[in-house]
Amino acid sequence: MTKLLFDALTPKQARIAAVLQREGAGRGVELLITCRDYLHLSDVLEMYGVSHICVGRYGVGLYEKLVYGLERQMRLAELARGVDGMLSFPSPDAARVLFGLGKPLVVLNDTPHAEHVNRLVIPLSNVLIAPAAVPAEAWRPYCPRRVVTFDGVFEYMWISRFRPDEDVVRRLGLKPGEYVVFRPEEAHAAYYRWDAGGIRAVLLAELRRRGYVVVNVPRYPDQLVEGVVNLTKAVDHLQLAYFSAGVVSGGATMATEAALLGVPALSYFPGDYHLDRYLAERGAPLFRCRDAETCASALDEMLRLGRTQPPRLEDPTPLILEEALAAVKK
Known part of the structure; x- marks a missing residue:
């Protein structure tokens, strides 16, 4: 061995x-x-x-x-x-x-x-x-x-083995289709050199205005948000994404996971990310934005799209x- x-x-x-x-x-x-x-x-x-x-x-x-x-x-x-x-x-x-x-x-x-x-x-x-x-x-x-x-993409390794279980989200007091998962940006990573605070605030405000329950999955303690559901202990993010109305992320992984499940997702990572284009070309419901104005319109487009057929990859x-x-x- x-x-x-x-x-x-x-x-x-x-x-x-x-x-x-x-x-x-x-x-x-x-x-x-x-x-x-x-x-x-x-x-x-x-x-x-x-x-x-x-x-x-x-x-x-x-x-x-x-x-x-x-x-x-x-x-x-x-x-x-x-x-x-x-x-x-x-x-x-x-x-x-x-x-x-x-x-x-x-x-x-x-x-x-x-x-x-x-x-x-x-x-x-x-x-x-x-x-x-x-x-x-x-x-x-x-x-x-x-x-x-x-x-x-690497995320396909576990997405292709995923089995949905609605009880996971119901135990959190969430109703399928009535909440949006929010994942803040990787603010403290050595490579992260942008200030995405303004974009994050716009997206959170838009989600609340539309009446969605926001489920925040922070990377760091300073990313807790008042007035939303903050998950500080891990749950199965795949179950969370699968039964959501959509996923919004400042990074890539959770947005990619959702799109591979056929759930609409939005990434506001400011840099260039090759895999987003690759997945979008294969029909994954993955959206990108880089500033507050385009993020508001991208969020609207994402939420109107709804669930799609997941792509098949290697x-x-x-x-x-x-x-x-x-x-x-x-």
Whole structure:
């Protein structure tokens, strides 16, 4: 059995780790899953029944990011001695440790705009696995040794295995179709350099004006909103999205998940995101906006659209496990 370290740093990565742990067991791959103290992260792993070890915490400022990262590396070094390599999204801490131990790195990535972690991790990787929708030139500044692509998005790994359960949202006191899920922007990430506070305020005001219950899923404690339903402990976001009237996100993952379920979604991430165009071209109900004025009209269009037929894409799970095994054998 090949044992690989997966350092899950976000809820999205936790879902990927859960799928790979379950599917890898029958293909000769065992995952040692680590995480850090970050809102909803450990909750998602526990929700999936995934065994994991939480190591260290998330730093907000640059000094904290540096010091907490160094602390994590010391603790990860002990864990990494017992694995054969790394299979993970970019984790500077895990990558530094595995590279230092002379073990191979298989990196999954769909965010070329995350410059800081990409510069630290991708040059050390043996192979980068990415959606084909991200153009090759987007990765060149990070000097990957080898890039393998697939015709889909990582979110399809768990969306394709999803089964709806209305009881999940009813236990929260929510009625299907009468609420909108709201996910604030990734304000404290190293790459996030925009001020989206004005856009966020406009969208929240519009949703309230239209009479929707707003279910806020904050990334950080300072993103709690008065007068709405704030979810500070993780629930199954897929169930939440599936039974909603729509999903609005300052990032990409929850909007992508909703669109893959056929639920209309709006992302107000200010940067360029290749996968949005890819999904829209394949019929996913995914909308984009970058300023307060266009966001108000995009929200109106999104809510009028309603549910659509979900697109079918390539599930990258078999490819990921195959590439991971190949990297270890070389």
